[in-house]
Amino acid sequence: MGLRDNQVNKNKSFAQSFKHALDGLKSLVLTERNFRKHLVLAALAVLLGAVLRLSINAWLWVALAVFFVFSAEVLNTVVESIVDLLVGNRYDDAAKKAKDVAAAGVLLSALFAVLIGCLVYIPAVLALF
Numbered sequence: 653m654g655l656r657d658n659q660v661n662k663n664k665s666f667a668q669s670f671k672h673a674l675d676g677l678k679s680l681v682l683t684e685r686n687f688r689k690h691l692v693l694a695a696l697a698v699l700l701g702a703v704l705r706l707s708i709n710a711w712l713w714v715a716l717a718v719f720f721v722f723s724a725e726v727l728n729t730v731v732e733s734i735v736d737l738l739v740g741n742r743y744d745d746a747a748k749k750a751k752d753v754a755a756a757g758v759l760l761s762a763l764f765a766v767l768i769g770c771l772v773y774i775p776a777v778l779a780l781f
């Protein structure tokens with residue numbers, strides 16, 4: 653992934669912790685296709701929100717939905733990585749359950765985002781007419 657510095661001991665400073673968190677973000681963007689799709693959709697939601705001049709209350713709901721989806725993607729990627737580390741390419745029922753449930757978390761968060769999107773953007777668009 654191009655992120656290896658071979659460190660295996662604990663971070664010694666906030667700067668080091670922060671750098672590794674940024675490495676994680678970089679890894680998400682570079683390796684997770686679904687995360688990139690959600691990033692683009694979030695950018696579009698922010699753009700549309702700016703055009704529609706959403707209220708602060710509406711922005712809070714949009715932000716909650718966006719970060720909920722991002723968090724679910726992060727958790728999904730963590731689960732996939734750990735499962736792959738443990739079982740590799742071998743089929744395993746527990747591995748399937750872990751990956752499927754993690755994916756279900758992303759699906760639930762995306763449904764929540766769609767719900768918030770409808771509740772926030774439809775009235776904002778209708779208010780233009």
Ligand SMILES: Nc1ncnc2c1ncn2[C@@H]1O[C@H](COP(=O)(O)OP(=O)(O)OP(=O)(O)O)[C@@H](O)[C@H]1O
Pocket residue numbers: 686728732739740741742743744745747748751752755
């Ligand atoms: N080792 C395994 N044992 C059993 N089933 C597995 C295993 N690895 C993957 N699967 C099944 O294949 C599906 C896809 O797994 P994969 O690791 O490719 O996820 P992915 O393509 O990264 O998923 P996503 O679309 O969420 O990014 C899993 O949801 C699971 O049902």
